[in-house]
Amino acid sequence: MEKRPVRFSLKSLESAGLSARDLEIIVGGIEIPEVWEPLGPTPMPKIFMLRSWDFKLLNRYKPFYMPFCDQCCLCTYGKCDLTRGKRGSCGIDMPTQQGRIVVLACAIGTSTHTSHARHMLDRLIEKFGADTPINLGSDINVEMPNTRLVVGIKPKTLGDLSHVLSYVEEQIVQTISTTHTGQEASSLDYESKALHLGMLDHVAMEVADIAQIVAFNFPKGDPNTPLSEIGMGLIDVIKPMILLIGHNVSEGVEIIDYMRRNNLGKPGEILEVAGLCCTAHDITRYESSAKIIGPISHQIRFIRSGAADTLIIDEQCITNLSLIEAQKVKTPFIAVSDKAAYGLPDVSEWPVEKIVSSLTVGGLSGVFLPDLEKAAAVSVLTALQTAPLRQKFKVIPDIKELSTIASKCTHCGRCRRNCPIDLPVDDAVYSLRLGDSSKLAMLHDLCLGCGRCEWECPNHTPVLSLMMKAAEAKIKTEKYKIRVGRGPILDTEIREVGSPIVLGEIPGVVAFVGCANYPEGGLEVALMAREFARRRYIVTTSGCSAMSIAMYRNEEGLTPYEEFSGVFEAGGLVNVGSCVANAHISGAAIKIANIFARRPLRGNYEEIADYVLNRVGAVGVAWGAYSQKAASIATGFNRLGVPVILGPQGLKYRRMYLGRFEDKESFTVYDAKTGRRVWIGPAPEHLIISVENRKEAMVMIAKLCLRPNDTTRGRMIKLTHYIDLYKKIYGKLPEDIHLLVRSEADIPITFKDEVLSYLEKVGWKPWELPSIDPYYSENVFKKYYRGG
Amino acid sequence: MEKRPVRFSLKSLESAGLSARDLEIIVGGIEIPEVWEPLGPTPMPKIFMLRSWDFKLLNRYKPFYMPFCDQCCLCTYGKCDLTRGKRGSCGIDMPTQQGRIVVLACAIGTSTHTSHARHMLDRLIEKFGADTPINLGSDINVEMPNTRLVVGIKPKTLGDLSHVLSYVEEQIVQTISTTHTGQEASSLDYESKALHLGMLDHVAMEVADIAQIVAFNFPKGDPNTPLSEIGMGLIDVIKPMILLIGHNVSEGVEIIDYMRRNNLGKPGEILEVAGLCCTAHDITRYESSAKIIGPISHQIRFIRSGAADTLIIDEQCITNLSLIEAQKVKTPFIAVSDKAAYGLPDVSEWPVEKIVSSLTVGGLSGVFLPDLEKAAAVSVLTALQTAPLRQKFKVIPDIKELSTIASKCTHCGRCRRNCPIDLPVDDAVYSLRLGDSSKLAMLHDLCLGCGRCEWECPNHTPVLSLMMKAAEAKIKTEKYKIRVGRGPILDTEIREVGSPIVLGEIPGVVAFVGCANYPEGGLEVALMAREFARRRYIVTTSGCSAMSIAMYRNEEGLTPYEEFSGVFEAGGLVNVGSCVANAHISGAAIKIANIFARRPLRGNYEEIADYVLNRVGAVGVAWGAYSQKAASIATGFNRLGVPVILGPQGLKYRRMYLGRFEDKESFTVYDAKTGRRVWIGPAPEHLIISVENRKEAMVMIAKLCLRPNDTTRGRMIKLTHYIDLYKKIYGKLPEDIHLLVRSEADIPITFKDEVLSYLEKVGWKPWELPSIDPYYSENVFKKYYRGG
Amino acid sequence: MAVTPWQLGNIFGPRVAIQVKGDAAGRMIKAAKHPLLISGGNALKEMVGDKPYIEFIVELLKARSMPFIATGATYKDFVDRGLNPIKIMNAVEVVDRLRDSEWSIDGKDPHDLVVFAGLSYQYLSQLLSCIKHFATHLKTICLDRYYHPNADLSFPNLTEEQWIENLKLLLDNVKSR
Amino acid sequence: MAVTPWQLGNIFGPRVAIQVKGDAAGRMIKAAKHPLLISGGNALKEMVGDKPYIEFIVELLKARSMPFIATGATYKDFVDRGLNPIKIMNAVEVVDRLRDSEWSIDGKDPHDLVVFAGLSYQYLSQLLSCIKHFATHLKTICLDRYYHPNADLSFPNLTEEQWIENLKLLLDNVKSR
Numbered sequence A, B: 001m002e003k004r005p006v007r008f009s010l011k012s013l014e015s016a017g018l019s020a021r022d023l024e025i026i027v028g029g030i031e032i033p034e035v036w037e038p039l040g041p042t043p044m045p046k047i048f049m050l051r052s053w054d055f056k057l058l059n060r061y062k063p064f065y066m067p068f069c070d071q072c073c074l075c076t077y078g079k080c081d082l083t084r085g086k087r088g089s090c091g092i093d094m095p096t097q098q099g100r101i102v103v104l105a106c107a108i109g110t111s112t113h114t115s116h117a118r119h120m121l122d123r124l125i126e127k128f129g130a131d132t133p134i135n136l137g138s139d140i141n142v143e144m145p146n147t148r149l150v151v152g153i154k155p156k157t158l159g160d161l162s163h164v165l166s167y168v169e170e171q172i173v174q175t176i177s178t179t180h181t182g183q184e185a186s187s188l189d190y191e192s193k194a195l196h197l198g199m200l201d202h203v204a205m206e207v208a209d210i211a212q213i214v215a216f217n218f219p220k221g222d223p224n225t226p227l228s229e230i231g232m233g234l235i236d237v238i239k240p241m242i243l244l245i246g247h248n249v250s251e252g253v254e255i256i257d258y259m260r261r262n263n264l265g266k267p268g269e270i271l272e273v274a275g276l277c278c279t280a281h282d283i284t285r286y287e288s289s290a291k292i293i294g295p296i297s298h299q300i301r302f303i304r305s306g307a308a309d310t311l312i313i314d315e316q317c318i319t320n321l322s323l324i325e326a327q328k329v330k331t332p333f334i335a336v337s338d339k340a341a342y343g344l345p346d347v348s349e350w351p352v353e354k355i356v357s358s359l360t361v362g363g364l365s366g367v368f369l370p371d372l373e374k375a376a377a378v379s380v381l382t383a384l385q386t387a388p389l390r391q392k393f394k395v396i397p398d399i400k401e402l403s404t405i406a407s408k409c410t411h412c413g414r415c416r417r418n419c420p421i422d423l424p425v426d427d428a429v430y431s432l433r434l435g436d437s438s439k440l441a442m443l444h445d446l447c448l449g450c451g452r453c454e455w456e457c458p459n460h461t462p463v464l465s466l467m468m469k470a471a472e473a474k475i476k477t478e479k480y481k482i483r484v485g486r487g488p489i490l491d492t493e494i495r496e497v498g499s500p501i502v503l504g505e506i507p508g509v510v511a512f513v514g515c516a517n518y519p520e521g522g523l524e525v526a527l528m529a530r531e532f533a534r535r536r537y538i539v540t541t542s543g544c545s546a547m548s549i550a551m552y553r554n555e556e557g558l559t560p561y562e563e564f565s566g567v568f569e570a571g572g573l574v575n576v577g578s579c580v581a582n583a584h585i586s587g588a589a590i591k592i593a594n595i596f597a598r599r600p601l602r603g604n605y606e607e608i609a610d611y612v613l614n615r616v617g618a619v620g621v622a623w624g625a626y627s628q629k630a631a632s633i634a635t636g637f638n639r640l641g642v643p644v645i646l647g648p649q650g651l652k653y654r655r656m657y658l659g660r661f662e663d664k665e666s667f668t669v670y671d672a673k674t675g676r677r678v679w680i681g682p683a684p685e686h687l688i689i690s691v692e693n694r695k696e697a698m699v700m701i702a703k704l705c706l707r708p709n710d711t712t713r714g715r716m717i718k719l720t721h722y723i724d725l726y727k728k729i730y731g732k733l734p735e736d737i738h739l740l741v742r743s744e745a746d747i748p749i750t751f752k753d754e755v756l757s758y759l760e761k762v763g764w765k766p767w768e769l770p771s772i773d774p775y776y777s778e779n780v781f782k783k784y785y786r787g788g
Numbered sequence C, D: 001m002a003v004t005p006w007q008l009g010n011i012f013g014p015r016v017a018i019q020v021k022g023d024a025a026g027r028m029i030k031a032a033k034h035p036l037l038i039s040g041g042n043a044l045k046e047m048v049g050d051k052p053y054i055e056f057i058v059e060l061l062k063a064r065s066m067p068f069i070a071t072g073a074t075y076k077d078f079v080d081r082g083l084n085p086i087k088i089m090n091a092v093e094v095v096d097r098l099r100d101s102e103w104s105i106d107g108k109d110p111h112d113l114v115v116f117a118g119l120s121y122q123y124l125s126q127l128l129s130c131i132k133h134f135a136t137h138l139k140t141i142c143l144d145r146y147y148h149p150n151a152d153l154s155f156p157n158l159t160e161e162q163w164i165e166n167l168k169l170l171l172d173n174v175k176s177r
């Protein structure tokens, strides 16, 4: 049948010359696209439908709260002081309030991806039609695993995705309403809502990414995508440059298309097109000769470098200072999203020429221009015309100025005290007085680029500019290679690795994802990724982390993307793309259950999550997570049974889900082989935890990859890495090894004697059932238990 | 044509024995129901589509911020100190941050109504069918003015409303995403988003209320609805009592229906059915023999009175303490909404008998039971069975205990310091030692009932219980009458009053709405309502304010609902219903433009808002607004051009929209009679302002009813009240009278000489154009200006 | 232990009011070039010993002439006591304008100090917050019995006796030459 | 002026740490019945004069024997200095268990005091917040150079010299009898 959901505005119809009077319009016609599987118990789940699964998870991984503030100030009954058992005017207590704040964060995060997806999809449907097929090529049949799993449909076209989003939108609104004053009185129920939002987030991200992949013909899971250029060294470009900052690639695509149409060649020929943050990933997925500057932490510095001749911002990971900073270097500024219109005049109705001339010579420093096609023309023309005028005007001080600026520094320490990661800015600036710029240069690598030190300094010391000057020579060399985001994992790859992952023979899938709020620079992410790829884990990555990983060379001068393959295989390093591509990482876990283990997906969330928790040794590492989006992504992984490790800043999310190895009851599962309740040891021990530093993270990664389903051989391999890392870092055997070894055969050969003697010492006994068929959920267990 | 939008779950289909395989389902088929008007410029507006109208409003009524906290703690880049010009890690500054927090509040508020509407609608469609017609009787043709105006459709059936909500949900998600770290850099753009949400909120409220009106056959605008009983005096009941707290009437309706089906008679015969907060309004709209306890401030106290034999909570204005308090008095507790499940066990799958026996004798103090039909049976049976067991067990201390408790009081003052309205709790408790309970009794009238004083007292003094004991005698007499919420205003009424309102001859429409966060008790609202009804303003009311107004008797012992008519007319006192019925108040303003002035509504927001701002002398008073819902409702009124006055707690919303009378440019409009730009004086002067006390409010109400369109006669009437109130309160003439009088004929006769001599003193001259056809928006002006 | 505000939940910072005694407050008011006093509705309800707070405010205004505004509809009460508030305005409306560094209620020199007395705690707290953030050219001082972190200068939380004493001290210092 | 935390944005309240000097801190640690010391990864990086902070911690532990945990992967560094941390755990994992009023790391009596040293400022701040709210049976003291409002006791913000002096004072008081 031909009816397809259509999203439209009445206005667009009428402006297309159609009178609504004449039309019989079917909007939102949905058919059940294909009944490929029996329907599971929870298609399009409402808040309470997966509550029992959440409560199971939360029973083992209990919420652990660290309030970020003693007050609540969310309504005019407040502020309410919630310290030490006191309750607010609405009756809420502190743990519940923390759950509520987590829900709010996840709601904002999920809304951000969902609204991004909606905006993207509306536009793609308008451009390419609602019946644009979702076809990811012959190697991908399970096109949208999150969508199949949660919504229960197998979407065929872009139009189908519109309904998926409507469901997500409805549920977001349902959930956010619970943060109103006076709703939930239980932190567990708030956490269940946060988990709900996290799950929805992965659906929304999947919609956003699949829509752009099929419409813009991005790579469809190709493991061998090209290498693009990345790095701050791009400040050196001499050609006119358009810089895009944000997350929505639509505008970047329009620009590339405009250049193609107008014989302006590829990026790099006449004009440079460069991106910062996720939009950078996505532009290179469309056109690999576009360039990537780097993660969010480079925004202010790169703008100040003056390299950009037009700056376009859309939404999400953009600094509020972009307009102010652009003005400093006379870079014309175009805001294209109504999510961040910056109070600028809406020039949609102006002719292109008028906008361009206003921006170039007319004294208008910025405009709001939500018409993306027009914005593309304006950006290209503005960049071309403004480049000769501004001549890469920058605000980096001369070397002479450095000491003048530094001489005013009183070493008062306020800059440091206002730095979110407590960097010793004061020492670095002060030591300039003695002509020593090395400390500042070192800061350049660690700095988040937020500018808070500058706002605090009584002398308004331009700390970021000083850093850039101090690190100038190094910055110019900062040119690396990054493998273009490939999108989803192929079904064929899943078939190859499904068994070794589930049996534990591939020691784990480690996903380095998320933002650049790193405690000590991006280098640490690169080092961790390299370590685990070398250990032949499957390493996946996305977003800012994928960029940080690129910015590093090994002993032979190779960047990680040159050192490792792009295949989803042991020892592979897989860049899936921008942040919304994170859905392919959760998707891969889901596909393992589906393709390898033949578990049905359709509306069958609990079963699949139970499968992943018990069988898929995957762990996420969001080392620099800063945002509400990161909160919801991580929480979505958690509901699916994937543990997440955060860097130290992660404590400020104010909630962890922690297991306790000594709580045997919670680490007990149903064994479908014997029908018995079996203790499984603390595996995985936590669902989300923030660790203090990289060393702790490395050990934690190896440990959280363990799963109850690991075979003897698999467990031996995983324990090898765990013990090896542990010994390197702590100088001794893991203290919990006796909780993880089930039989002698599990013990890594290299450490056999040592481990055996430890086990003997602590009175370890071989487990009765070294191999089980584990289920945490009783419901799912019942489905698979054939005995009793 | 027959296609109708349907909302369904795949699961429900299959459980109904249908296999999805056999079906071709058209979901969400919408037709353009009827083309009754030409399409305006902004049907289903996105964020930026009404931005220019917002910017006009914000140019005159500039945001005024009072941060409630110096920090931002919304992401892990923080906390960020934003004092005095400092910016956060994301670059945001303090005014922008305040705008962002306002957006967040409005998003929560709008989501709350929208999710309520969705829940309600889903259920009604399930029960009554998607093709249930929206028919409000012969006196109402403009059935849903907000929906017509914003969405651009004329909904015919409940099914159509589902699409309306989808639009609202989508826009909420779009808007809330802008509160993510790093989005808007302009407080004005954030305010525009807040205004957008406010507008959407009125649509959502309209959907919620109209859906329940047509499905449950609530009064359809009947001015003469019956009088129901209201008051804390109901603690005296001896029959078994079911108490409902919250906002969603569905459960109340199920209970009444269950009683009807099972020959349990009407409420009050065998069983009492009473409500607290908005659900109380709505139950009486279904069955006027149900009873109303009162507003949100009475929750804890009424529960402690022990009168309820079963307590059902749904969502929204419920205290987090309800379960704890119910346990104290052994009242079985049933949570029916997944928005507030309280961590309780989900007993949906249990048989009714098992639930009842668990709650009555089984030691289970509460359950989560989202199956409303089951919950109805359980509540009735539980109330009947538990009543003899608990014998209205209460926790109000005996008179003897009072002094024992008080003797521990050290007069340390901590209770007062933790009271949100700084009530002298310490003095009141301490004076009990001397046997004086009068201060405590007085507190009973002022107290918000939040319990914060109790949490703070080192001796855990049960302040609320003491109050109840002290005021016991009075409480027993607290039985009043309230006119049942009537729903929308009739088209016929609009026809009657349209002209006198627009010409200014009815001095104003004053809406007392919102919650019970009163600075000095509910009495003040009653006094204000009476004052303006007696002055022959049209007084409308809803929610907790409508209840507070009832709780007062005049000199003759009549409650306001007995003293004044329920007609939307000069001197009428119109209770529209629960909070979602606020949409009928904005709807009335819209209907005046449409029915009286024949302005088209369809997708024509800016024109109508401009009309209301210039011509409809309406003002909202949210004296005790506490919630995020109140924030979004008020902001929705603001976008429509209706000013709102808040009580002193309102400053904690941290943003006002203030005009300045001396800023002549901003109070200049287009006159469609002459085509000229004309100064109109400060009318209305502010869009939202919080005043210090009731006296200030009274003057402000009268003043904010002035409109540039007032005729000479109208202006004279309005000025009469303004001057009269001003003189009574300040003892002199208003200082801005010369800005408001346009010609001598405007001057109230009573004050003629006085005013004239003042005008002379300040050098007032008659205006050149005492009567104009005013437009604030250039676009709308152009449409109506026939000259030039 | 750090100072705490009167209302326990009402935490502000890192910038919080310096706590002063009556003498310093008095000197401050005396030394100001063009202070403005804003008196609120609580001036009638709050008692200083056996007299309403407004009596003290009147005495202060007589000792140190300065423009003042009677908010909370207390205009008449000042007139009755022989003083003429300079304008009738709502406190929010005044603070709105105070953000303009050029503005003064009497159209003369801009104010350098704003003295608050007799507004309810949370209402004033919000107004002070606005000034603290957005009217950085102004100093604010609060004469109420309770510590107001959002002011520049405030009494600490005082017992009634201490407050009476401090108000007296303040008057003495204003009157002294 | 009220005390301010080291990180300017890091405001807490109304309950904030009492500021102590080295002597009081030393006496406190000495007097505790069953204290626990948690040392973090910064103990290696932060310098006390010319020695890493860990050297001071080692000296303290030698002077006042108590169970201690080396977080931030510093276990080896203590072992190298002749001390054996009682367990290897992440700081979050320890604080999780500290909420149980019965729990102690060595299975003996519950702890009455937790001494923190060498964790990064914001990480520790959050952990202290958890204890402040949810482990009200515990007292916490922080020995770092910077004021930590979420602790029960903390040094004020100190210059390096002041810090060295206070640490010395602390040791003296622990050692004294």
Ligand code: SF4
Binding pocket: A072, A073, A074, A075, A076, A077, A078, A079, A080, A087, A088, A089, A090, A091, A092, A180, A181, A182
């Ligand atoms: S939401 Fe509750 S805790 Fe928060 S300010 Fe309002 S009443 Fe207080």
Ligand code: SF4
Binding pocket: A415, A418, A419, A420, A421, A422, A423, A425, A443, A447, A448, A449, A450, A451, A452, A453, A454, A463, A464
């Ligand atoms: S810009 Fe860098 S050094 Fe400055 S405050 Fe931010 S993170 Fe710290």
Ligand code: SF4
Binding pocket: A408, A409, A410, A411, A412, A413, A414, A415, A416, A425, A426, A427, A429, A430, A456, A457, A458, A459, A460, A461
């Ligand atoms: S704040 Fe400024 S003056 Fe103070 S140490 Fe930092 S750079 Fe130097």
Ligand code: SF4
Binding pocket: A068, A069, A070, A071, A072, A073, A079, B068, B069, B070, B071, B072, B073, B079
């Ligand atoms: S919750 Fe955040 S914004 Fe509110 S008082 Fe605390 S720090 Fe301030």
Ligand code: SF4
Binding pocket: B072, B073, B074, B075, B076, B077, B078, B079, B080, B087, B088, B089, B090, B091, B092, B180, B181, B182
């Ligand atoms: S949202 Fe911005 S201001 Fe708020 S904590 Fe994050 S970085 Fe700081």
Ligand code: SF4
Binding pocket: B418, B419, B420, B421, B422, B423, B425, B443, B446, B447, B448, B449, B450, B451, B452, B453, B454, B463, B464
């Ligand atoms: S219960 Fe009443 S007296 Fe007690 S804190 Fe709340 S409002 Fe104040």
Ligand code: SF4
Binding pocket: B408, B409, B410, B411, B412, B413, B414, B415, B416, B425, B426, B427, B429, B430, B456, B457, B458, B459, B460, B461
């Ligand atoms: S807190 Fe308790 S002891 Fe203190 S004054 Fe109030 S009632 Fe009395």
Ligand code: SF4
Binding pocket: B277, B278, B295, B296, B316, B317, B513, B514, B515, B516, B542, B543, B544, B545, B578, B579, B627, B629, B630
């Ligand atoms: S008026 Fe306010 S408090 Fe009362 S029920 Fe409505 S929203 Fe709740």
